[in-house]
Amino acid sequence: MPTDFLATAIESALEAGDFLRRHFGTDIKIEEKFSYDIKIELDKLAQEKITQSILRDYPGHQIIGEEGISGAKESEVCWIVDPLDGTVNFTYGIPHFCISIAVQQSGKTVAGVVYDPIREELFTVSDPGLPKLNGRVIKSSPRSFLSDAVGVIGFSRTKETISKATELFFNLVPKVRKIRFTGSAALDLAYVACGRLDFYIEQQIQIWDIAAGSLLVEKAGGKIITKTIVKGKTFGLKATNGVLNLDFVTFD
Incomplete structure (x- = not known):
């Protein structure tokens, strides 16, 4: 089942990433400003796209995202979504941001995707399974000092x-x-x-x-x-x- 979840997460992330990439470097509508952060309209639009994609495959699941909660609150499967991680970078034209989608089942994370649409780097993982970058298995560094x-x-x-x-x-x-x-x-x-x-x-x-x-x-x-x-x-x-x-x- 985590592999099925992963396929939907990948599809959703790639779709949202294409949307953000097409709008990167254009006029950005800022909706809210805070001391150390901002909110833009594209955050909400990207989450809407991801939500639609997930609920199309899994209408009985819950989605918790930075821009709100959707779906069935009683579901044991919960999707955790950040539609644009690095909003300030995106808004200021710094090409370092991503989409993050995780799937939790009974409180345990069983699948996840982090997608950088500028570099077109897709990090994927499921449990059981090996973490990958664009299909290639990855591992953490051996540096101990x-x-x-x-x-x-x-x-x-x-x-x-x-x-x-x-x-x-x-x-x-x-x-x-x-x-x-x-x-x-x-x-x-x-x-x-x-x-x-x-x-x-x-x-x-x-x-x-x-x-x-x-x-x-x-x-x-x-x-x-x-x-x-x-x-x-x-x-x-x-x-x-x-x-x-x-x-x-x-x-x-």
């Missing part, structure tokens, strides 16, 4: 989480090769899964940003540690390649 490591620290959206991330940044900079800031949590996780990055740390992140990517990391040999902030919705997250020692990094 902090001095060799390249990773991402996310700065979330609140003054408290930004303060904690800043402290962590200054702690890690002398220890690792490089710290990056990319603007897309799902792609950060996909990059840990395929060995481009060695770690990704976020003080506060939403389930739709990390559901698919976390399964990619785990199945690629990496390690995911989360701290629940709001049950089923918001988490602190530490993702590593599985061999790098970042035990000193905590969410306290």
